Amino acid sequence: MRWKAILGFGQGDLPVAYCCGVCCPLALDPMATPCWQVEEFVVSAECFQCNAFQLKLWPVCNPTGYVEKINCAKSKKDEYKSCRSVAVEERLFWKFEGTVLCLMVVFALLVISRQRALDRRASEKVRRQLESV
Known part of the structure; x- marks a missing residue:
């Protein structure tokens, strides 16, 4: 009998594997998964534009060019999360x-x-x- 794993998301959007109809939570690598995806967080610095140096150095700056600083509740880690600027969104809306x-x-x-x-x-x-x- 072959074991076929199907990746998906379970409760709370945590990754899980479905093996032979049984749901098994995946072991999350803390370095691979940002804390804001697996636990609650507080925004400690509002959305701001990345400078040229940050755009090259930080991968989170690439999707939108803006980031916000967040603090995860359980792990007490400060991380940066990509965000969308309100000013840019407003300008796009009026366009x-x-x-x-x-x-x-x-x-x-x-x-x-x-x-x-x-x-x-x-x-x-x-x-x-x-x-x-």
């Missing part, structure tokens, strides 16, 4: 809103011009029908 507004105006003008063309075509048809009578 999106502006794009949607511009598209709305363009499509409204297209609808109005199409409606006028259809109205002209219908009145031409009615005029031709009245002339033929």
Whole structure:
């Protein structure tokens, strides 16, 4: 009989392996898994932008270019976690809103011009029908 392990997540999003229908929690390597993924934490420094040195040195800076300093409750470790800047998110939101507004105006003008063309075509048809009578 072969043992087939299927990796997944159990309660609390902890990694587990399912072997022959039995759930076995995986041994977590503390160096591989950040403490904020397995325990509760408190943000000790708000989200800030990484400088050029940090971008090259810290892998957590790569996804967004911003990090926040956190303190894990059980282990009392200070770590850095990638985060999304509120200012950047707000700027992206307003860009999106502006794009949607511009598209709305363009499509409204297209609808109005199409409606006028259809109205002209219908009145031409009615005029031709009245002339033929």
